[in-house]
Amino acid sequence: MLMKKSTFLKYILIIAALITAGSVHAEEPYTIQLEQVNIPGSPKIHSFAFADHNGKWLFIGGRTNGMHGFDAATAFPKQYANKNIFVVDPATNTTYSRSIFADLDFRVADPLRSTNMQYYYDGSKLYINGGYGFDSLSNDFITFPTLTVVDVSQTIQAVISGNSVAPYINQITDQRMRVCGGEMLKLGDYFYLAGGHIFTGAYSPISNDQVYLNEIRKFKVSASGSNINISDYSASTDTVEFHRRDMNLVPAIKPDGINEYLILYGGVFRSYADLPFMNPIYIDGNGAVTDYSFEQKMSQYTCSYLSAFNSSNGKMHTTFLGGTSLYYYNELLNQQIRDSLIPFINDITTLTRNPDGTSVEIVSPTKMPALLGTNAKFILSPAVPQYSNKVIKLNEISGNTFAGYIFGGIRAYLPNNTPSFASEYILKVYINPKPIGIQPVSGFVPDGYSLSQNYPNPFNPVTKIKFDIPDNGFVRLAVYNAIGNEVAVIVNEKLNSGVYETKFSAEGLSSGIYYYKLTSEKFSETKKMLLIK
Structure with missing residues (x-):
């Protein structure tokens, strides 16, 4: 996370926040639950490169202090550069480490103790390029022109x-890889390196040698041992919209439920103002398109996020877990409040892109336990159903489901002008999908409670369930398997009196007998249904 000179001056001048009402959409696609856990010896770091293999986590680079200072002495002190390779096993609560300088020449090791490098893990190899840090050869801070390929399983074992x-x-040297603060993901055979800048010399709020790339770079990489080759390289330039760094480049699924694409959310700084970007960019094999019809108000800096796609309605969801933001949510006013100081926040927000291309921003009632999330990592559980690009298959989960962990990042004491440090929090994240399609059938108020037989029955994989509620109140409709284990929660909310119908999708469940149970304060009834695939 690198702030800009005039942003620093805003801290000193304490410019008043500008209060603006925002559009807060009430219905989130899933609820979020957080649980703090402890893994002894695990590193407190942020802005690192990461990979996971067979349940074990690998961390390289990053910093062990908080947000950088604003003078050469306190900005990026060498002593706070992470010089170790960490392996964390959450299953056994065990942490291992090894110094990069124990085995590697400083020309290879220096880029691996840098910060804000770009990285991508493809299941066997971790690709790391660029990064900003101290270079022993020049005795100065540089953006490294390197591409490093790490054999993840072998490195973890070592x-x-x-x-x-x-x-x-x-590792190879290639000036096209000289980037920091960008983001890198993959579509098909191609790497996409978005945004970033080249930063040279010690950081200073007075004068900096900083050049924004203003590009989205596309290329292939072949790697076999020490033979690393970059091919099919191209770059798209936009000096306005691609003038971004420290953003979130997230994987996404198109409404057809098959094709993958990328969404670039947020980033800083605009070329004409020290403010973050609010218009997302959609990237696929045909190019990049900026969406001027929607403005993202919250969590524009790099932060922990999870992605989920619902194939029933074609909606793509990206949930940002805390971070740093142009807006924060004020519960008393029920508004998003604009703060040009770009504060640390504890808000959780979900951006939903609808099949028609429109987007909405939803503020969750769940909060982070502190001002967390900036430069943190969401680590997706391998057990949760997911697409090949690590987007959660929302249709295939039901009930409160463990989705993964939030690890690392920056923790701040206050939203603005605040001491900060590398976060000690490790949080388990649970998501619980909300039902889709529950709706009143009519305005008729029934005389009593009733639960109808599902239709069709047998079914595969979607069926409808109708029920009558004569009184306003809390209603729960859940599904159980043949041995009584709850497998889905279809309805779990307060409803007005009326006749309702909802859809239940058994995608992800095996054939067999299931039971659905309607429960309210005054009523409970169970019926049987048959899933045949």
Whole structure:
């Protein structure tokens, strides 16, 4: 996270926040639940490169202090650069580490202790390019022109066993990889490197050698041992919309439920103002398109996020877990409040892109337990149903489901002008999908409670369930398997009196007998249904 000179001056001048009412959409697609856990010895770091393999986590680079200072001495002190490769096993609550300088020449090691590098993990190799940090050769701070390829499984095993990691880390120099503060993901065979800048010399609020790339770069990488090759390289330039760094580049699924694309959310700073970007950019194999019809008000800086797609309605959801933001949510006023100081926030928001291309921003009633999330990582659980690009298959989960962890990042004491440090929080994240399609059938108020037989029955995989509620109150409609285990919660909310119908999708469940149970304060009834696939 790199702030700009005039942003620093705003901190000193304490410019008043500008209060603006925002559009807050009440119905979130899933609820969020957080649970704090402890893993002894795990690193307190942020802005790192990350990979996970067979349930074990690998961390390289990043910083161990908080947000950078605003003078050369306190901005990026060498002593706070992470010089270790960490392996964390959450299943056994065990942490291992090994110094990068124990095995690697400083020319290879220096880029691996840098911060805000771009990285992508494809299941076997971790690709790391660029990053800003201290270069031993020049005795100065630079943006590294390197691409490093890490054999993840072998490196994890070497760190656990106390052996050299050198055979499993290879690196080349290529000026096209000289970037920091950008984001990198993959579509098909191509890497997409979005935004970022080249920062040279020690950071200073008075004078900086900083050049924005204003590009989205596209290329292929082949890597076999020390033989690393970059091919099919191209770059698209936009000096206005691509003038971004420290943003979120997220994976997405198109409404057809098949094709993948990328969404670039947020980023800083606009070329004409020290403010974050609010218009998302959609990226696929045909190019990049900026959406001027929608403005993202919250969590524009790099932060922890999760992505989920609902194939029943074609909606793509991205949930931002805390972070740093142009707006924050004021519960008393029920408004999003604009603050040009770009404060740390504890809000959780979901951006939903609808099949028709429109988008909405939803503020969750759940909050982060502190001012967390900036430069943190959401680590998706391998057990949750997901697409190949790590987007959660929302249709295939039901009930309160463990989705993954929030790890690392920056923790702040106050929203603005505040001491900060590397976060000690590790949070388990649970999501619970809300029912789709529940709606009153008519305005008729029934005389009594009733639960109808589902239709069709047998079904595959979608069926409808109708029920009558004579009184206003809390209603729960849940599904159980043949041995009585709850497998889905269809309705779990307060409803007005009326006749309702809802859809239940059993996608992800196996064939067999299931039971659905309607419960309210004054009523309970259970019926049987048959799923045949």
